[in-house]
Amino acid sequence: MTTDPLAPLLALADVAAAVDRARERFDQALGHRALRRNGGQVAAEVSLRSAVASAALEGAVHEREEVRAGTVTDPVLQGALRVAGALPGLSELWPKAPRQALARLHVLAARDIVTEAELGRPVADPVVAARLDGLAGLVAGGTKVSPLVLAAVVHGELLNLRPFAGPSGVVARGAARLVLLASGLDPRGLLGVDVGHREREPEYVGSAGAFATGTPDGLRSWLRHYMAAVEVGADQLSAIGDEVLAAA
DSSP states (O other): OOOOTTGGGGGSTTHHHHHHHHHHHHHHHTTOTHHHHOHHHHHHHHHHHHHHHHHHHTTOOOOHHHHHHTOOOOHHHHHHHHHHHHHHHHTTHHHHOHHHHHHHHHHHHHTTTSOGGGTTOOOSOHHHHHHHHHHHHIIIIIOOSOHHHHHHHHHHHHHHHOOSSSOHHHHHHHHHHHHHHHHTSSTTOOOOHHHHHHHTHHHHHHHHHHHHHOOHHHHHHHHHHHHHHHHHHHHHHHHHHHHHHHHO
8 A cells, every 4th residue: 555645744733733734724614694696706816815915925016996997007927917817727738747737837937037948847857847747746646635735845946946947936835725626625716825825925935945845844834834824815805705705
């Protein structure tokens, strides 16, 4: 019997409890009344806020209402919006051909930022290629851990590898959201984890650097941050639901 390569992560101190807490918080948010009749409207708002947060984490900081008004032409922000909009359509491809889906995310994120020749093509590095293959194996059924843990690992690994030129963080965050959509944990794209990363940005940056060390403490730091960001995303979902009901 093959051992699950990600199972040991749940044995790290406080990680399993943090995963359970994050899942419970999201499940509670999914019971919001606004999702019964206005689910599409809520999902669109989560998508917008996620894109704004992801672009900001890449250094492209813009006010949400200006983005909503369509007045921001910044290419990083536009790429983040394209990625957010494309995720539902990529959720079926993701577990079957994750490297193809990653290439598509990069084309969407990096258009007008990198050269045509670089779009959708990982950097030519055998170490990067091998680790992308390993990641693709996990995504394609190589682990049975919670999708929240797999999303955290995909996110952290892509941030660390930077396999694509340009705004690779936007690609990493998009891929993590794809894990949640494709797994069925968040099929409607209602969990704005990137909002949590943005709200806790110093911790996000620090724990991502810790993840890159590969040490147990580094992995634990990143996983605990990721679950805290999930809780922020769940609270954001409830807040958006409140706003939608108030405006109805």
